Every structure is written in structure tokens, then in C-alpha cells.
Amino acid sequence: MHLRNVALFCEVVTRSSFSKAAEAHRVSQSAASQAVQTLEDRVGTVLIDRSQRPLSLTPAGQIYYDGCRRMLEAFRQVEERVFEISDRVIGRLRVAAIYSVGLLEMTDSIARFGEAFPDVSLTVDYVHPDEVYRSVQDGEADLGIVSFPRAGEFQVVPWKEQPMTIVVPPQHRFASQSILPLDDLNGETFVGFCRDLKVRRQIDKWLKAAGVSVDVVHEFDNCEHIKRAVEAGSGIAILPVPTLRRELSQASLVAVDPDGVDWQRPLGFIHRRNLQPTVAALRFIEMLEVTTNV
Structure with missing residues (x-):
């Protein structure tokens, strides 16, 4: 079983869309569809009900999705430990930010980040504050940027006021x-x-x-x-x-x-409390702290 297929399957589920999942992974929609079909052939059952809009998981698909998410997270953590030893910044970073975080500032920081860390695939989605928290909690985003950040199940890294x-x-x-x-x-x-x-x-x-x-x-x-x-x-x-x-x-x-x-309106970064942020996420935070003004 190829991890790429598992990652595509999880992306299709979280985005409820084959096309959006394909775009996020920079593959064709047919490639994303084939990846899911390959997994379904392997387990001998349908995982995603394609007759529903939005797409929905079958009971077997829910079990499979929950397990695959845990597996991908474990694999990510292993890779992070190896990258830390070699001082490499690589992988994928998904950020969810509130609309008003400052598009001009973010655009400049994103460009600088891409130049400094070309091996990181960075995506930034601008969404409603509730969607930022949900995306981080559900594992759809590695990092969130919100105003008046709340703690609880999230770890908060203050940014600026x-x-x-x-x-x-x-x-x-x-x-x-x-x-x-x-x-x-x-x-x-x-x-x-x-x-x-x-x-x-x-x-x-x-x-x-x-x-x-x-x-x-x-x-x-x-x-x-x-x-x-x-x-x-x-x-x-x-x-x-x-x-x-x-x-x-x-x-x-x-x-x-x-x-x-x-x-004053405080801005801050959030990530799941029980999950250590990736090296890429930490470097992104550092980049914003250096390149943005109040």
C-alpha cells in the first residue's frame, strides 16, 4: 500500500472533493480517483459513497479513514525526527488564517518563505475564525492564525497586537x-x-x-x-x-x-495541543515574526 494513495484518500475525505484533493496534491483528478479505487480494491469494499453530494464515507470508510489519519500522523512525526537530525526543512505545511490577518503582509511572507524553504509545499486558506479552529482540530490544517486566540485544546503561540x-x-x-x-x-x-x-x-x-x-x-x-x-x-x-x-x-x-x-487586537498562532508543530511550521512562524509589522 503506497502512502501517497493513503494521503490522497484522506485529502478527498477532508475536502469532500476529488478535484480539490487533486489540486492540493498537484495531481490530476483521475489520479486522485485512481488512488482511492486502488485502496478500495485492496480492502474489497467501497470506502467513499460517490452518489452523495458532498461525498460521504461508508461505515467501512470511516474506520479506514480514522486509522489512516493516525498512520499518516505517526509517519510524519518519524520523518520530522529524521529531518531535525539532518537540519532539513521539507514536507507540507497547511495554514488556515482569518480573512483580516493582512493579505499584503502574508503575500510577502509567503514569497520569502518559498525562497528560503523551497522543499516545503505551503498552502494558506483564508476562512472564517470558526473554520480555522475546526481545520486545526480536525487535522486539515497544521497551523492556524486567529485574533484573540483561545487555548483549551489548542496550544497558542502569541504573535503580535x-x-x-x-x-x-x-x-x-x-x-x-x-x-x-x-x-x-x-x-x-x-x-x-x-x-x-x-x-x-x-x-x-x-x-x-x-x-x-x-x-x-x-x-x-x-x-x-x-x-x-x-x-x-x-x-x-x-x-x-x-x-x-x-x-x-x-x-x-x-x-x-x-x-x-x-x-488592541492580539493575533496568534494555534496548533493542536497534543501535537508537536513541524519544523516547517516553526520556521513559518519565525518568518512571519521577522517580516511583518504591527
């Missing part, structure tokens, strides 16, 4: 002010993050601590949509300063510092 500021459209009456007393926010129309996000809960705590009540009229799960709504005049918002670089340079938005407070 980003200042948060009040954001208004240029025509707003606050736009002419460099510093804004928090009391002035009372009753303001706000565009906020969705209530289930940690960043939204933290912003609510900040406002409550200041005795401020706002009228949230729109909620989004990412900074980009919030910025577009503020530009359209739907309200004002509180956002991380680094996510505003383009809009501030183009004067489509104005940042106003809150008076007397220091609002």
Missing part, C-alpha cells in the same frame, strides 16, 4: 477630529462584527466599560465588508489599524483615535 481605532467615512462629523471622547459615540449608528465572533464580544466589552451604547445596524464576519459598509455611509466602526492602510491612503475612510484607551 494590532491597535484598534474608530473608523468613519470622510463626510462624517467625526472625520475632522484626531481624537474622540468615547462619550461622543453614544447613540451612533455602528457597523459591527457578527455577535458570535470574539472580536465583537471584546468590542462590546470595551464600549460597555466606557458606558457607551451604540446602534448596530449591520453585522459582518470580516473587516472588508465592514469597511465597504462604512464607506457607503451605513455607519461607523471599530477596526484594526493595519487593515485600513489602503482606505486611509486613498482617503476613502478616516481613522479617529479613541481618547484615553488603548484598544
Whole structure:
């Protein structure tokens, strides 16, 4: 049994797609399909129900998948120990990151990482925060990047803190002010993050601590949509300063510092607590720490 076939099978299951699994492994879709068929021929039963959309595992397939995942993880750990002895950085690194981590910063860091470690196959997916945690927990991602990282079943590696500021459209009456007393926010129309996000809960705590009540009229799960709504005049918002670089340079938005407070959004890396990060993951963390600014 070839490990490549096992890896492709697990990828098909986690992505619920032959085409996406093939793309991730840089093979044709027919090659991915053949790999799964080879395993099914070996065990004499169907592992994946192809009549379902999305694809689903058969009972036998679930047992096989659980065992294959453990086997691949054990093999990865053995390889890591050998690579450490020879000081090699090689293999595959899958990263799941929140949308607002900073595409410009990440693009530069990814390019630098590829130049420094050409033997590492790096993929970065930008997803909802809940999806970052799920991907890491389920083994679909080796490393996650989130804001306000939570521990529990995850090991957290702090990265950096980003200042948060009040954001208004240029025509707003606050736009002419460099510093804004928090009391002035009372009753303001706000565009906020969705209530289930940690960043939204933290912003609510900040406002409550200041005795401020706002009228949230729109909620989004990412900074980009919030910025577009503020530009359209739907309200004002509180956002991380680094996510505003383009809009501030183009004067489509104005940042106003809150008076007397220091609002910060912590960013951090997460990985499964019971799993030692790979050398590639550690080097990626080091690369981001060196090449990105607050």
C-alpha cells in the first residue's frame, strides 16, 4: 500500500472533493480517483459513497479513514525526527488564517518563505475564525492564525497586537477630529462584527466599560465588508489599524483615535495541543515574526 494513495484518500475525505484533493496534491483528478479505487480494491469494499453530494464515507470508510489519519500522523512525526537530525526543512505545511490577518503582509511572507524553504509545499486558506479552529482540530490544517486566540485544546503561540481605532467615512462629523471622547459615540449608528465572533464580544466589552451604547445596524464576519459598509455611509466602526492602510491612503475612510484607551487586537498562532508543530511550521512562524509589522 503506497502512502501517497493513503494521503490522497484522506485529502478527498477532508475536502469532500476529488478535484480539490487533486489540486492540493498537484495531481490530476483521475489520479486522485485512481488512488482511492486502488485502496478500495485492496480492502474489497467501497470506502467513499460517490452518489452523495458532498461525498460521504461508508461505515467501512470511516474506520479506514480514522486509522489512516493516525498512520499518516505517526509517519510524519518519524520523518520530522529524521529531518531535525539532518537540519532539513521539507514536507507540507497547511495554514488556515482569518480573512483580516493582512493579505499584503502574508503575500510577502509567503514569497520569502518559498525562497528560503523551497522543499516545503505551503498552502494558506483564508476562512472564517470558526473554520480555522475546526481545520486545526480536525487535522486539515497544521497551523492556524486567529485574533484573540483561545487555548483549551489548542496550544497558542502569541504573535503580535494590532491597535484598534474608530473608523468613519470622510463626510462624517467625526472625520475632522484626531481624537474622540468615547462619550461622543453614544447613540451612533455602528457597523459591527457578527455577535458570535470574539472580536465583537471584546468590542462590546470595551464600549460597555466606557458606558457607551451604540446602534448596530449591520453585522459582518470580516473587516472588508465592514469597511465597504462604512464607506457607503451605513455607519461607523471599530477596526484594526493595519487593515485600513489602503482606505486611509486613498482617503476613502478616516481613522479617529479613541481618547484615553488603548484598544488592541492580539493575533496568534494555534496548533493542536497534543501535537508537536513541524519544523516547517516553526520556521513559518519565525518568518512571519521577522517580516511583518504591527
